[in-house]
Amino acid sequence: MRYRFRTVLLGAVTTALTATFLAGPAPAVAAAQEGPRTGFEESDGARWTTQAEEQDLLARADRESARLRVDRIGSTKQGRPLQLVRIGAAQPPSADRVRHGNSVLLICSQHGNEPSGREACLSTVRDLAYATDDATRRFLARTSVLVIPTANPDGRAANTRGNSDGVDINRDHLALKTAEARTMARVIRDYRPDTVYDLHEYGATPPYYDKDLLSLWPRNLNTAHAVHEEAGTLSERYVRPTVEDSGFSTGIYGIWTDPETGEPVKQVAGDGQARILRNTSGVKNSVGLLVETRTTPLTQAEKDDPAVNNRRRVESQLAGLKGAFAFLGERRGRIETATTTARLAGYADRGPVYLGGADNDPATDEEVIQDPPCGYRLDGEAYAEAGDELALHGVRVERDGAGAFVRLRQPLRALVPLLLDGRSADHLTVAKPSSRC
Known part of the structure; x- marks a missing residue:
């Protein structure tokens, strides 16, 4: 695959984030003040939360929190539930409320062998369900939160990247051949979330590609300009700075960098393929973001104790979510304007459609339908x-x-x-x- 690489500059880091929901979700390895704990928390990161523990946590939160509802929205080939969690201020938001207000959809662990995002999502669901502080209530009054806690339950059970048929779900968001991708498409169609935040993990290649957390916006050229700008802002001015403030290193997904200069060396992933969720989200007029935490243990402490590595992975995911929630709180008006304008622009039926290329890889003449x-x-x-x-x-x-x-x-x-x-x-x-x- 060809890349005509250029460096993408998306502006300076913002100043200190305002206190809206900036207390953020509690650290995944700390005891929750209220509500059930995950298996990951109970074991201090020594093991991942089981499916049975996930179901118990979600069922209890559904019973005990008036602001949360858990819906079964599909089933995998092996019969495991695909679930959507809806969280609002006083009650679970309806599809109509989500469509007509600021909203975010968290997609957790599309790849079954990348569990840290799922752990961050489960503890975040719990913390939002049981929080009693005014800041959280104000945040939820203005932003509906949707969560698919385990997007690939069969893969998680088998600890495999693909689903039970070996299919990579994150390459199926156009063809929709898998039950998992079809279910996600239905949620995006029915709720039209303004922001789609997709949590993943990656294997490091030291010293060029070994940051604690990487992120990337939709590169697909069919993404509306304002939506693309908001996605870049989410990555570069909110998620990455917040993660760095929490003591972790960050970078752009798919870009190797020189360890001495920090300059890009080559691009190895992260293109504009529309079938990948972060790009599908952009084509569908949502602010998409991919985040990837590093699975590879690099420090001696992480090599000696897998729980240390696991905690770092989950804590960096939670730091990224903290930045995302700050973005949603501070830029609510800009986000809604960008996504609404993009949806309405389709009625004008003007401009080319791109069959290839990316924001850092100009499309060839053959990849553009000019008229x-x-x-x-x-x-x-x-x-x-x-x-x-x-x-x-x-x-x-x-x-x-x-x-x-x-x-x-x-x-x-x-x-x-x-x-x-x-x-x-x-x-x-x-x-x-x-x-x-």
Whole structure:
């Protein structure tokens, strides 16, 4: 894969973060003042929370906290539950409230062998459910929090990257072949979260690629400019500075850096593929962010005691969430303006659609549809191939007998050619472009 690398500068670090929810979630390894503790906390990081312990924690929080609700939103191939936690100020937020206010969706452990994000999510759910301080209540009054605590339960049970079929869920956010990706697509369609925060882990390559936490925004060129800017701000002015203030090192995901100068050496990951969640989020007009904590033990203490390594991984995830919540509290108006404007811009049906490239890798002429058709016509066979997936994405379709017509003039304008144009690497089916609407 080719990269024409350039350094991306996203501005200076902000000054001290204001005290809105900046007390943040309690450290994962500290005892919660109220509510159940995770298996990870009970063992002081010696082991990860089991599925049974997760279910007990969520069920108890659902019973005891009026502001939280746990919904079963799907099942894996092996029958494990896929769950959505909804958290509001006085009661769980409805889909309508989420759609019409500031909101964040936390996606935890899409890769089953990357458990630290799941631990951070579980303790955060607990802390938000049981918090009694005014700052948390004010935060939740203005921001709805959605959490998928374990996005890949079968993979977590087996400690594998993929699901029970070996599929990498984070490469399935366009095709939607897996139950897990289909469930996430349905949540994003129904709730339209303004921010999608995706928690992962990575293996280090010292000395070029070994920071405690890496982050990356949507690089896909179909991401609206204002949404792209807010995602960059979330990463570079909130998440990374807060993590560094907590004593951890940070970097940009996918970029090797010279250990002496800090200058970029090469890009090894983090491109603009639309099928990856942080990019899918941008194409769907949400502020997406990927965060990755380092699994590799580098200090002697971490090598001697895996619990030390585990605690560092979870604590750095929690520090990243603290920065994200500060972003949501301080930039609520800007976030909502960016995402709403991006959705409305689709109705104008103007501008190119990009089939390749990234914000640091300009698209070639062949990767740009400079003058997109006004829509795509699907015959009966093509609609049978792609109809369910179009509905899960939230693409608006006009039925025409056994087939359908899909106009570009809609909020998900840029997504339509990615799914239906034969030139797209991720097309669901090949539909016929039409210039007559």
